[in-house]
Structure formats: structure tokens, C-alpha cells
Amino acid sequence: MNPSQRQAFFERLRALNPHPKTELEYSTPFELLVAVILSAQATDKSVNLATRRLFPVACTPQAILDLGVEGLSGYVRSIGLYQGKARNIVATCRILLEQHGGEVPADRPRLEALPGVGRKTANVILNTAFGQPTMAVDTHIFRVANRTGLAPGKTVREVEERLLKRVPTEFLQDAHHWLILHGRYVCKARRPDCAACPVADLCRYRHKTPAPDGGARAQRPARPPRGEPPRRR
Numbered sequence: 001m002n003p004s005q006r007q008a009f010f011e012r013l014r015a016l017n018p019h020p021k022t023e024l025e026y027s028t029p030f031e032l033l034v035a036v037i038l039s040a041q042a043t044d045k046s047v048n049l050a051t052r053r054l055f056p057v058a059c060t061p062q063a064i065l066d067l068g069v070e071g072l073s074g075y076v077r078s079i080g081l082y083q084g085k086a087r088n089i090v091a092t093c094r095i096l097l098e099q100h101g102g103e104v105p106a107d108r109p110r111l112e113a114l115p116g117v118g119r120k121t122a123n124v125i126l127n128t129a130f131g132q133p134t135m136a137v138d139t140h141i142f143r144v145a146n147r148t149g150l151a152p153g154k155t156v157r158e159v160e161e162r163l164l165k166r167v168p169t170e171f172l173q174d175a176h177h178w179l180i181l182h183g184r185y186v187c188k189a190r191r192p193d194c195a196a197c198p199v200a201d202l203c204r205y206r207h208k209t210p211a212p213d214g215g216a217r218a219q220r221p222a223r224p225p226r227g228e229p230p231r232r233r
């Protein structure tokens with residue numbers, strides 16, 4: 001994709017959704033941090049169901065520390081890998097209180113030093129809570145970046161670095177939300193909805209899903225193309 005195509009790509013996504021937001025529910029950087037830690041390998045919907053019960057009871061590091069791992073587990077039990085996540089959140093709360101005055105730090109090194117916080121989580125917090133133009137590459141962004149030719153890469157880090165270089169500056173702040181939502185609802189993993197895609201003419205994917213009326217004929221790839229998970233038999 002050349003620079004003018006990349007510009008058009010994001011102009012169209014912006015026109016459809018001028019102020020994209022995370023689908024995780026939160027009202028403070030700390031609540032966002034807890035929700036993002038919980039969301040690893042889980043849906044935003046399942047996290048929201050849990051945090052709607054948790055946050056009215058405990059929405060500060062001290063309150064969650066007081067709940068303890070067992071108390072917190074009672075609220076997040078419906079989320080995959082909840083035991084490890086509960087342990088990490090409680091340990092994170094302790095560090096926030098002991099080292100950061102109970103506040104979520106706004107820089108990468110101190111965020112990534114928190115239990116349960118990797119590069120992607122730090123990118124989400126820096127972008128969504130602190131307004132920094134970071135690129136949190138998840139499975140959706142990885143797939144969209146590779147399929148479309150926007151920023152192809154073999155690793156998440158490679159895609160992140162290419163996106164940071166190639167996304168026009170005016171779109172950098174919101175780009176990761178547009179790409180996640182596009183991947184979640186249109187450019188889906190198993191059957192992308194190419195007929196309804198606003199950027200189909202810019203996209204380089206060779207195996208587009210044909211329109212229901214039999215429009216463009218898509219060939220089924222022999223192997224999963226780059227950016228898709230392996231198919232289960």
C-alpha cells in the first residue's frame with residue numbers, strides 16, 4: 001500500500017467512526033489497567049460482565065488489595081485464566097501503592113515492570129489512558145495489517161514498528177482502535193466480510209470473500225494465509 005492509499009484507508013475508517021473507543025468499560029486509568037490485564041485471551045464482553053460487579057465494590061489499588069486474590073477471584077471467575085490474572089492484579093496493586101503513590105505510571109518501563117503487564121498492555125494504557133500514539137498490536141491488528149498489506153510482518157513487534165512508521169501522523173492516536181474494530185467486525189479471522197468492507201479496493205488480500213451474488217470469485221487458499229490462525233481439522 002502506498003502513502004496515498006494508506007491515507008485513504010484511514011480517512012474511510014475515520015469517516016465511519018470519528019471517535020473510536022475501546023469496548024472495555026472503565027472510568028479511571030486504574031480500572032482500565034485491571035480490565036486490560038483481565039482481557040488477555042478473553043473477550044471484552046466477558047471482562048465487562050465481571051468488572052460491572054467488581055468496580056462498584058473495589059476500584060482502587062487499596063480496595064483490590066484488601067479483597068485479596070481469593071476475594072478478587074470471586075468476581076473474575078468467569079474469565080479464562082482468572083487465577084493467574086487475579087494474582088497478577090493483586091501484586092500490581094501492591095506495587096502501585098508501594099512505589100507509585102497508588103497511581104498508574106504513564107511510562108513504558110514502569111508499566112512493563114508490573115505483573116501481568118506486557119508490551120501490548122502497556123501500549124493500550126499509554127494510548128487510551130494517557131493519549132500517547134502507541135500501537136497495541138493484538139490478533140485483529142496483526143491479521144488486518146498482514147492481509148491488507150498495510151504493514152506486513154512475521155511478528156507482532158515487526159507489525160507494530162511498521163504501523164508506527166506507515167500510519168499517517170494524523171491517524172496515529174486512534175489507528176489501533178480503528179484496526180481492532182475493523183478486524184473484529186469486518187475483516188474477521190475465518191470469513192472476512194469483504195463485500196461490506198469500506199477499504200476493499202485498497203486491500204491487497206488475494207483471497208477475498210466473494211459477494212453473496214457471486215461477484216468476485218475468491219479462491220480458497222491451500223494453507224492459511226499470513227495473518228490467520230491455523231485451521232483446525
Ligand code: SF4
Pocket residue numbers: 147148186187188192193194197198199200201203204205208209
Ligand atoms: S477486503 Fe476483505 S480482507 Fe481486505 S480488509 Fe476488507 S474485509 Fe479484510
